[in-house]
Amino acid sequence: MADDLPHLGEELITTAARVVRWVPKPTRIRLSLAAARILARLEDNGPTRISDLAGQERSSQPTITNHVKRLESAGLVERSPDATDARAWQIRLTDSGHKELADMRQAVGTSLEPYLAQMSQRERKALQDGINAMQRLISLDRLPE
Numbered sequence: 001m002a003d004d005l006p007h008l009g010e011e012l013i014t015t016a017a018r019v020v021r022w023v024p025k026p027t028r029i030r031l032s033l034a035a036a037r038i039l040a041r042l043e044d045n046g047p048t049r050i051s052d053l054a055g056q057e058r059s060s061q062p063t064i065t066n067h068v069k070r071l072e073s074a075g076l077v078e079r080s081p082d083a084t085d086a087r088a089w090q091i092r093l094t095d096s097g098h099k100e101l102a103d104m105r106q107a108v109g110t111s112l113e114p115y116l117a118q119m120s121q122r123e124r125k126a127l128q129d130g131i132n133a134m135q136r137l138i139s140l141d142r143l144p145e
Helices: 005-022 033-045 050-056 061-073 095-117 121-139
Strands: 077-082 085-093
Touching: 033 050, 033 061, 033 077, 033 085, 033 095, 050 061, 050 085, 061 077, 085 095
Parallel strands: none
Antiparallel strands: 077 085
C-alpha cells in the first residue's frame, strides 16, 4: 500500500477536504471558505492579478472578481494598477486583511483544541509529522521537467 502513489494522493486530497469541511466554524468568523482561501493565497504569494488568482483557485475570472469586490468593500484587499500591464490590477492584502486572516486562523485553531485534546500524545505527534510532510509536499512546488 505504501507504494500505491495514486491511492495515497487520492486519500490525501479526500481527507484534507473532509477536514476543511468538518472543522467547527467559530461564530465570530465572517469569512467564507472561498474568501479565506483568496486572502491566504494573497498572503502566501503577495500581490497577484485577478486572472492569476482565478487560475490558482481553479475558478472563473468573474467569480474571483466578485469575491475581490466583496473583500475590497470590506477593506480586506486593495487593488492597484499592474505596472507591467495598464489594463490589469494587482490585488494585495491590506493590514485589515492580514489581521482578519490571522484572527480566523486563531479562532479555527481554538475551535479544534477540544478535539485535539482527546487524542493521545502519540496521535498528536503523528498528526504533526503528517503536517510537516504535507508542508514538504507543498514546497516541492513543481515536478522536474
